[in-house]
Amino acid sequence: DTGVSQDPRHKITKRGQNVTFRCDPISEHNRLYWYRQTLGQGPEFLTYFQNEAQLEKSRLLSDRFSAERPKGSFSTLEIQRTEQGDSAMYLCASSRVGQTQETQYFGPGTRLLVL
């Protein structure tokens, strides 16, 4: 396993711009999760996919946020018309459903700063 990877690692953007993040899960992991973490807080759940189906979305995921996992492999998270309140670390995790212990493995995160 090469681990969960995320790209980019850092993103600085101006308010009102659109940004897109990518997550590549551990191969053969069929579940993929997105979390958001603000400074000094624990991560908060945003959404998750099982294969290509998006099965749950948090109320935190406003209509400016959209996530996709088109082929059940990598996933993208897009934020439209960014706001300063979107500044946070965006974490991706993956897991394999059906394992005895379904541990979620986290990527290094994408740190977003909206100016």
Added chain:
Amino acid sequence: KQEVTQIPAALSVPEGENLVLNCSFTDSAIYNLQWFRQDPGKGLTSLLLIQSSQREQTSGRLNASLDKSSGRSTLYIAASQPGDSATYLCAVAAGNKLTFGGGTRVLVKP
């Protein structure tokens, strides 16, 4: 709604002392509980996972206990080292997502 609390928020100990980190949760209907480590600006590393039917898990110097009925878990780190300095997060799994506490920031002084 599940709420997870970690106390204390920060902890500073001299090297060699044992660490005791506390986690409490409000809804005992959990699937499992995980402890993670997070270094500054980095992602999360899973340390231990305790299934809801288990009472404790051990890995090296780490031991985590779970008391589901009282909604509590404790992470013990024996003989702390400066390299143990990090933020420790607990998370409970209910359904298909993790609910995290705010973390305990640990500093082990040489």
